[in-house]
Amino acid sequence: MLEILAITTPIFLLIGAGYLAMGTRLVNREQMQGVATFVLYFALPALVIRAVTQNPLDEVLQPHYLLAYGLGSLAVFAFALLLTLGLQRKPLSEGAIHALGMSASNSGFIGFPVAAMVLGASPAAVFLALNMLIENLLIIPMALILAEVGRQRGAGIATVARKTLFRLIRNPILVGLALGLLLAVTDTTLPRPLAQAVDMLANASGPAALFVIGGTLFGLQVRGMMNDVGQIVAGKLILHPLAVLGIFLLMPEADPALLAGALLFACAPMISVFPLLGQRYGLAGVSAATLMVATLAAFVTLSMGIWLMDLASLLPTR
Template identity: 35%
Template sequence: MLAILGITFPIFAAIAIGFGLARTGFLTPPQTGLLSKFVINVALPPLIFNAVASRPIAEVFSLPFMVTMFLGGLATLAVSFLWFSRTGPMRRAVALMGSVVPNSAFVGFPLMTILFPGDAGVILSMNFLIENVVFIPLLLVAIEMARGAEGSGGVKLRRVFLGVLRRPMIIGLILGVVFSTLGLSLPEPLHRLTTMFANSASALALVVIGASLAGLATTGNRAMGAQIAAMKLIVHPLMVALVAWALVALGLGLDADVRAAAIISAAVPSFAIYTVLVSGTRHEGLASLALLIGTVTSFVTLNVLLAVLL
């Protein structure tokens, strides 16, 4: 148990430090927002680029890992859709988004740098590809459809997908794939520069998520927020584990580390911009509660999961 706490303690201690800095006024909400933008737009794109560009393309993407995350995510969406079927279309769409998209950038990556230091960047790249190309656009479309069902808008697919393609981390991933495929490499000075920014990502991301939690609204449907958190922390990794087990049974060769990385990736709390992406739905408070409950509770659920897997 001490060994497990040695893995998770630095992660949650850094989150707690960020929370304390925000609550004492050392970090104000505008400053936290700027730091978040720095992590997302400046630190993580070169990290993803370096992780992808520095490897042969055959080693960049693990098809079994990505299939596991994709099918596990779809299974989670199905369970979540059925569970929240009695609520309204917009609240259900908000719940679906919180149930299946993990905080791979701010929590998952720092955790992977401890568990799988040599592959953390590639794991982030694969998770980010699945989340940003498949699940986030799909769930944004679900929110737009819910708006249409409520008479407040329609589906704007082009806007959703163009928004994804403009994200710096997607651009970094695409450039990394190009460099990997063509066997190119950056000049050494540029490589040192991108590495310097990439190295700033992990600790800063954790402080930012802690500071962001301090500013979340705590009004809303607490029971439903707890259910969304349970979907994310329990049902999502369970679905991924079942898919991984099924693939192994079919002889598709998921080794122990790949299975563990997939299940742990699914077990981290909901992504940091969850509350931003559901703005305008009138259920931002619900998303804030789900994110807050999930992030705090994940200290327990992740420790239990790591004790089982490792």
């Protein structure tokens, strides 16, 4: 177990460094947002480009992974909707945001740094690219379309879908994925100076992302929201990994390496923009508190998940 803590503790120390930097006013919200912008618009796209171009394309596009992780995420999304809409009688917008929190991982800011330490940077970057496809082309659009339909009852679903799609095609990580696929398909090699710049940006993505998460958590409150917060956190940190595991086990000849990567990303807390999306639908407090609790609880669940995967011999020998 000490070996597992040796992997997860540095990750949460970096998160703590971001929290401490905000708490001591070493940086302010605007400066922290600047670091977040750097990660989102430069470091993570570079990481995805490197993952796609430095590995054979057939190793990057893993249909078994896309199917298993996608179906597992969809199953949790559907369960969350059934729970919130059918049993708890919540509005559609609120149910969609709850479902998003349970089924979309913070793949870039937490999933990748953890997977990189456990599995290695190269396979972790491939899993990141695959998860970005699932989250940005399936889970997030579906949640936003449903939330907008619930909010704008007079607007047609086609109009809402078109607006959501337009926002998504400007997502910098998806742009990086498209560029990487274009380079891979055309067998184009980047000039050495440009390739080195991409490497440097990619290497900065993990530490900078974790630092931003810590800064984002500073000042968040949880009071009076524990029922909804606990429900979303349990769905994300427990139900989501179990659903992904279940789908993988149903598939013939599941690759242990793919399963390990999928579980590490599924064990991560929800996407870092969850509070921003929740704010749009009147759920700013709940979504921010949920992110804080899930990120802190992930220290325990990720450590336990890595320990269990190690016992099951899913992880490479360290």
